[in-house]
Amino acid sequence: MNVIQAPPPRADARPGRPAAATLGLVDVDIHPRAHSHADFKPWLSERWWRYAQEYGPRARHGFTGGQPPFPKAQPLACRRDAWPPGGGTPASDLGFLRSHHLDAHGIDIGVLNPLQPSGQGDRNNGFSAALCHAVNEWQLETWLRPEPRLRGSVVVPYEDAAASAAEIRQRAGDPNFCQVLMMSRTAEPAGNPRYWPIYEAAAEAGLPVAFHAFGYSGWAMTNTGWPSFYIEEVSEHATSCQNQVTSLVVEGVFERLPTLKVVLIECGFAWLPSVAWRLDRHWRHLKGEVPHLRRAPSEYIRDHIWVSTQPMEEPEVGRHLRDVMGWIGWDRILFATDYPHWDFDDPRAAVPGTLPEEVRRDIYGGNARRVYGF
């Protein structure tokens, strides 16, 4: 259990920080980006550096060079104003990240979730492990040591659980890293025993495991085949995460690892109560199949799963969101901006002002402090 230590009360909310963020403003979803693959070269062996040049990352889809199967709504899915004036891609420059985001919004702690090219989900497990390791070293060197407000995620080659566990054990105890990062679209459902060494190592290290919406499983993006549009892909991030929650619960991961914490980042959250209710209801009829579950599925979800805010579902009637947040648990919701992506949530406007102040305070910072032990 984490000891919660609130920071001293601050009378001086910095420009941009919401007044309700009296426990600090923690952004659990910032995406740093390398200028190019060459940034990772110092930590890649000659063999894998050459491999990266000649064959490159190969995701479980047909395109190369970082081109996604569903073209984004903006170049690199980024805010138009997030391109650093000095050149380079959004969130590739610490100085601009500081002024454009950390300072401008009064972020006290920002959690880095490096996305592609990170090696995660690559078809070549050896390359995946090598690149993930390099990305972690790059986080330390480029972001975490120079900027004390930032925390890193242990990027793991999750399709190779043994290599992932080794990477986690190497980072255990390093306060620069606050969680283990997986993408939400794994090649098999996340609760499958093939992934258990990852969760065991994370639990042992006291690190939550975050699933960030993204990645390519190699299967169609819906269980009824490939959709056509980017708008559908965005919708399907929620469905893939629903499957992952189901799998983690039904395979008994939480029964096996009672201290494991799972954080769902950029997956939405309004769907979570319905998934829990549906699991409970049908578990009652199918219990005989899963005797390894000793509690109702919803209880595992309530105890082990946290969610981040962005992108927050938008009901036609705003107050309906409060029902859902209450069903999930006010203590389970973590603020995220998704900087520098186009669907960025501004901390000053993202959390509905109609929520009680202590709830907003916990969403902005208190809940993240508890789950990560900041």
Add this chain to the structure above:
Amino acid sequence: MPTGLGAIDCDVHPMVPAMSALSPYLDEFWRDQVTERGITQLDGQSWPVNTPKTIRADWRDAKGRGASTVAELQTQALGPFGADLAILNPLYGVQMVLNADMAVAFTRALNDWTRAEWLDRDPRLRASIVLPLQDIGAAVEEIERLAPDRRFVQALVLAMGDAPLGKRQFWPVYEALVRHGLPLGVHAGSAYRHPQTSVGWTSWYLEEYVANQQAFQSQLASLVTEGTLGKFPDLKVVLLESGVTWLPAFLWRLGKTWKGVRFEVPWVDRSPAELVRDQVRLSVQPFDAPEDDPGAVQRILDHLRSEDMLLWASDWPHWQFDGNAAVPPGFPEAMLPKLMRDNALATYGRLRGEEGSR
């Protein structure tokens, strides 16, 4: 179980006991194929016969099967639940067949079996035309072949097929349905062209069963974004055994994303929630509300912002409830006439005795 409302049961499942039952409805070539190649049954993993969910324990016969005769339907569902009408949705594994010719032959036989063995034996029964989507032209022909029999009140496909149902390849089917005043029924279950999740094959049946919830979301996203609902404003889509509580959160997400990137699908000129409220209906077994929070059903009904979308169904012989508690608890009394009957009449033109074409 409320009575006296003239209830319409929108989802009951006659079960084909074995392939031999369809033989009389096959032509000589396919009858020969079935015999020579040893095709004894098409039972699918979506509904493994012996699992508790597929047939409620007290509805099983001495051999452990069930739902094989009209008499069972009468004594187990129609009578106890006081239904005036019931819609048969056969779930035999014809959608899994990979040979399109075979699929068309087996599906035609299934529909003819439903007509002869069920519709002809109780005037309260109506049925869905099972569609062989393996061949779109043949699916249209099957609609044309059976639509003149007005006891067929909708067409039936599975929630998990080859491709999302909004795709334009399916539009000839929807043209035919609209022409004949038939809704598109989408029932839980898979044709096994893809794993039950977008992240691969599940280990447990419990996971597989609940994953239907994701399929229904994907199908609605497709029907909205491809412009299918907009193109066919007279088409009603009925989600069967879909669960209900997932729908508001899905629409909130899709609606928000649509606001952000609607330039990608400029033909979607109304919000997804409006389109779905106008054209999509859901059966209420299961409903998937929490069992320990009696107020949650009313909250979900508020989130739906419509009393017209939900259709009562028993889902016989699947195990969704015990005894005669066929209406999920928590519905306000005042909504029951709509839930039990009026919404079904508004959805199924043929139950109102209307002519098919407008």
